[in-house]
Amino acid sequence: GPFLIGDSMTAGYGNGPDILHDCTIAVDRGEIAVIVGPNGAGKSTGMKAVFGMLDMRKGHVRLDGEDITGLSPQDRVAKGMGFVPQTSNIFTSMTVEENLEMGAFIRRDDFRDTMAQVYDLFPILKEKRNQAAGELSGGQRQQVAVGRALMTQPKVLMLDEPTAGVSPIVMDELFDRIIEVARTGIPILMVEQNARQALEIADKGYVLVQGANAFTGTGKELLADP
Numbered sequence: 001g002p003f004l005i006g007d008s009m010t011a012g013y014g015n016g017p018d019i020l021h022d023c024t025i026a027v028d029r030g031e032i033a034v035i036v037g038p039n040g041a042g043k044s045t046g047m048k049a050v051f052g053m054l055d056m057r058k059g060h061v062r063l064d065g066e067d068i069t070g071l072s073p074q075d076r077v078a079k080g081m082g083f084v085p086q087t088s089n090i091f092t093s094m095t096v097e098e099n100l101e102m103g104a105f106i107r108r109d110d111f112r113d114t115m116a117q118v119y120d121l122f123p124i125l126k127e128k129r130n131q132a133a134g135e136l137s138g139g140q141r142q143q144v145a146v147g148r149a150l151m152t153q154p155k156v157l158m159l160d161e162p163t164a165g166v167s168p169i170v171m172d173e174l175f176d177r178i179i180e181v182a183r184t185g186i187p188i189l190m191v192e193q194n195a196r197q198a199l200e201i202a203d204k205g206y207v208l209v210q211g212a213n214a215f216t217g218t219g220k221e222l223l224a225d226p
């Protein structure tokens, strides 16, 4: 099966109604998979379910064949899941480098090597490593957030609207960086509002409507038949 899959997920918040209805999202090795759909369709909820932030009422999450449905988000990170939530969680008063160091909370001996790899992928972060993250532009802050997730040496990276609120030029730049991350061998599962542009770089796309799978196909298929 796929490297990471939220399989037939039914889930909601607290005691509230089901938001996801038998919803499946997945990403395979070497892939960029993109989740699109109207506002309120359940895209973020799907990501949260896969990351273990919601109680699953039905369905399973599997990572590299292992059923991780019952694990906490923290345990999923330890298993190799990276997650960049929609709302930026970077520390604006800390420097770029301090933010990256926070990502390596499992302080591996080789965390300096990982940081060098992050700086290779995001040269602007190297340039601004001693600046407060709060002084950076929106697109640069997103790079900090992605870089920090990479510091945990994830085997798969989930991104919830990484290009939210940035200009088209910055969006293109962020997508280029995300493609570079995927080329290092880290599959990407991401939610995107900028559906057309995101599907252009996607190997696989999911259209969600009202918490359910409305259409699944290759990025090209979805672009041809939106």
Ligand code: ADP
Binding pocket: 013, 016, 019, 037, 038, 039, 040, 041, 042, 043, 044, 045, 046
């Ligand atoms: P999308 O990401 O596709 O815009 P969301 O997953 O954010 O959609 O939202 C799907 C539905 O879940 C919406 O009806 C929204 O109001 C509801 N929802 C999202 N977050 C919460 C929450 N924390 N508590 C209760 N309902 C929520």
Ligand code: ADP
Binding pocket: 039, 040, 044, 086
């Ligand atoms: P999205 O772009 O994913 O639809 P929203 O702007 O709807 O995001 O939601 C922003 C935040 O508010 C998220 O953390 C979401 O979980 C929360 N939220 C959304 N809808 C509800 C809701 N009905 N009740 C409680 N929290 C909600």
